[in-house]
Amino acid sequence: MPTVVTLGQSRIRRFSDVSHYSGPLLTRAIADSMGAARDAGANVWGGSLDLGRSTDTIQLGATEWHWRSQSFAYADALKDRTIYFRDGEEFVAISRFAGSLIKLVPTEWGAPTFEIDGIKMLPTSKESPFEDARRKVALIEPRGKRILDTCGGLGYFAACCLDAGVARIDSVEKNADVLWLRTLNPWSPDPDSPASSGRLHLNHADVSAVIVGIADASVDALLHDPPRFGIAGELYSQAFYDQLARVLRRGGKLFHYTGSPNKLTSGRDVPREVSKRLEKAGFKTDLALDGVLATRR
Secondary structure (H helix, E strand, C coil), X not given: CCEEEEECCEEEEECCCCCCCCCCEECHHHHHHHHHHHXXXXXXXXXXCCCCCCCEEEEECCXXXXXXXXXXXXXXXXXXXXXXXEECCEEEECEEECCCEEEEECCCCCCCEEEECCXXXXXXXXXXXXXXXXXXXXXXXXXXXXXXXXXXXXXXXXXXXXXXXXXXXXXXXXXXXXXXXXXXXXXXXCCCCCCCCCCEEEEECCHHHHHHHCCCCCEEEEEECCCCCCCCHHHHCHHHHHHHHHHEXXXXXXXXXXXXXXXXXXXXXHHHHHHHHHHXXXXXXXXXXXXXXXXXX
């Protein structure tokens, strides 16, 4: 079971009970490419088995391929828009159903996105979701700071903060299945890896409950990437924004992802609605990228 740790003055569960997967990952495109090379008489295949993080040379046999002193049968009938990992003797889809269908989805950029009931949770149409996260993280200037990442997701905000020299990042994620996806995604940072250097603290918790126990002005910057309003309306509430203002030091920055949901059909302007609530809570706000950049007054 996860162990109990302290975040500010609160006690929440640290997600450290599952090691990150280190085996090969397959997509239909990769499996088809390996099979085509074999059928053409090639003895080796070069490519990535970790969604573009690195490249390997794979030895090809008639019925098996060989990677890092391990042998694997060729995978047939893989589905599009699906990533597979080795579970026992088989490659199985990285997806789960527990009230909602959640799955890791490949992109043309390498870094995957994820979906819940078919709804894409990260932008991928114009650039990698990882690079999208990097641009947003840069807005809060994380170097040397203590940051609260309220809705950790696949951890791309956290990874970019680590790359940028953050002093400490506390990342909170409510959905256990999303945390499971992180253990299988090579683009998701591992809190126990040397690259994290003890700076990433990943917690399985509901941030709306956790935040009330965090000390006043104890956070240097905030990243807030909540699910849609219809799923997590409490994370857009005045009461929650008041808590964000309370825990953030004066002059500290917040990036709040909003997107523009239903703007064409409903006429709602969610970014401006969010801005008004944040200003009431004590922030100065500006629209930035696909969200709101706010500074604690």
